[in-house]
Amino acid sequence: xxxxHQDQKNSSPAVDEHxxxxxxxxAALAGITLAPSVMVYGLAHSKPNxxxxxxxxxxxxxxxxxxxxxxxxxCVTACFxxxxxHLPSIPPKETDPQWIRKVELKDTRTARTQSLPxxxxxxxxxxCVDVCPTGASFKRxxxxxxxxxxxCIGCRYCVMACPYKARSFIHEALxxxxxxVPRGKGVVESCTLCVHRVDRxxxxxxxxxxxxxxxxxxxxxxxxxxxxxxxKRVTTRASVQLxxxxxxNPGIRYxxx
Amino acid sequence: MMGWLASKRMGKWAASIFAVLCLSxxxxxxSGAAEKPGPTIIIDKSRAGDRCVEDTAFxxxxxxxxxxxxxxxxxxxxxxxxxxxxxxxxxxxxxxKDNSVIGSDEHFCQSCHTYAAVKLDCWExxxxxxxxxxxxxxxxxxxxxxEKK
Numbered sequence: 001x002x003x004x005h006q007d008q009k010n011s012s013p014a015v016d017e018h019x020x021x022x023x024x025x026x027a028a029l030a031g032i033t034l035a036p037s038v039m040v041y042g043l044a045h046s047k048p049n050x051x052x053x054x055x056x057x058x059x060x061x062x063x064x065x066x067x068x069x070x071x072x073x074x075c076v077t078a079c080f081x082x083x084x085x086h087l088p089s090i091p092p093k094e095t096d097p098q099w100i101r102k103v104e105l106k107d108t109r110t111a112r113t114q115s116l117p118x119x120x121x122x123x124x125x126x127x128c129v130d131v132c133p134t135g136a137s138f139k140r141x142x143x144x145x146x147x148x149x150x151x152c153i154g155c156r157y158c159v160m161a162c163p164y165k166a167r168s169f170i171h172e173a174l175x176x177x178x179x180x181v182p183r184g185k186g187v188v189e190s191c192t193l194c195v196h197r198v199d200r201x202x203x204x205x206x207x208x209x210x211x212x213x214x215x216x217x218x219x220x221x222x223x224x225x226x227x228x229x230x231x232k233r234v235t236t237r238a239s240v241q242l243x244x245x246x247x248x249n250p251g252i253r254y255x256x257x
Numbered sequence: 258m259m260g261w262l263a264s265k266r267m268g269k270w271a272a273s274i275f276a277v278l279c280l281s282x283x284x285x286x287x288s289g290a291a292e293k294p295g296p297t298i299i300i301d302k303s304r305a306g307d308r309c310v311e312d313t314a315f316x317x318x319x320x321x322x323x324x325x326x327x328x329x330x331x332x333x334x335x336x337x338x339x340x341x342x343x344x345x346x347x348x349x350x351x352x353x354k355d356n357s358v359i360g361s362d363e364h365f366c367q368s369c370h371t372y373a374a375v376k377l378d379c380w381e382x383x384x385x386x387x388x389x390x391x392x393x394x395x396x397x398x399x400x401x402x403x404e405k406k
Binding site: 047049050051052053138140141142146148149150173174176177178179182183184185187195196199 | 328330332333334335336337338339344347381382383384386387
């Protein structure tokens with residue numbers, strides 16, 4: 001298991017961040033002009049319904065692979081239930097939507113195995129957003145990467161661009177959707193970090209399910225809030241981002257492997 | 258003399274034309290009252306209350322603009338105010354029979370959209386029933402359907 005670290009990004013010539021910096025600079029200018037009208041609220045978890053999300057918050061997950069139990073799929077089931085996704089067909093079809101999956105890792109030398117959940121990594125520099133021709137794939141101010149299905153034309157560029165295989169295309173007409181999670185045929189979808197729950201001040205379903213199962217392997221929180229548990233953990237303990245060499249700065253971090 | 262005669266004749270003509278017009282409008286109005294074209298909109302006051310979030314005339318003309326605006330606010334900014342939300346529409350306008358806004362020409366959304374021949378594609382993705390509505394009314398099959406697998 002070889003996990004590249006963040007500091008490799010500077011030495012890697014593959015990532016040309018010039019364009020990102022240029023675009024980021026223009027965004028920062030826009031931010032200055034907008035800033036006075038932005039209300040700062042103390043407790044991020046209780047955002048009033050009528051206020052927009054802000055970039056003061058960066059939602060993220062910290063997944064402790066050493067606590068993630070092999071064979072346990074409670075987070076996957078909770079995700080399916082919460083988002084109204086039908087459980088995978090038996091036998092599974094390639095077209096089954098998959099917002100979160102359990103990945104089994106095996107060290108080929110020691111034969112030690114581990115498992116961990118992988119979902120949309122909610123990158124700061126999401127490739128899916130870069131390639132989207134319509135602007136349907138976007139990143140919310142608080143770091144959650146979403147698909148605006150009203151605008152998505154189903155071209156699936158983002159599916160190909162995502163290095164984490166996080167996105168699914170819906171091939172068939174759906175019924176009985178969850179009122180909070182509209183889903184339909186012909187568009188792409190992925191983990192929303194349970195945005196409807198987060199906006200209500202709740203935790204994503206997978207986090208809740210993992211706690212309920214007694215594993216506590218997933219922590220949800222605001223990476224920008226120095227007092228949050230997740231921020232304390234990532235500043236005091238070693239954690240990694242998947243494919244850190246791509247310099248996408250995902251909001252999902254892993255530790256314990 | 259000739260001028261007076263002409264104007265008198267003209268007056269007669271005008272009067273007869275007016276009478277014919279009145280008659281035909283009256284007949285049209287009478288036939289219209291008997292078979293007035295239009296959708297049958299069923300609103301259950303027990304669920305919907307006395308008035309919508311805006312005046313009826315305004316809503317008839319502008320509901321789609323309100324929904325479109327709210328859609329972008331919610332999707333991109335996370336603003337989830339209830340007033341103009343699609344969920345709020347369903348909350349009041351869902352049928353008391355099956356808690357849905359579509360399904361037949363008696364259902365609120367579908368009745369008008371069928372009449373106006375305007376395609377309604379909200380419901381290809383959005384739920385036509387609310388969890389809260391489904392659980393608040395005794396409709397076991399609906400609540401099971403909404404609970405999600």
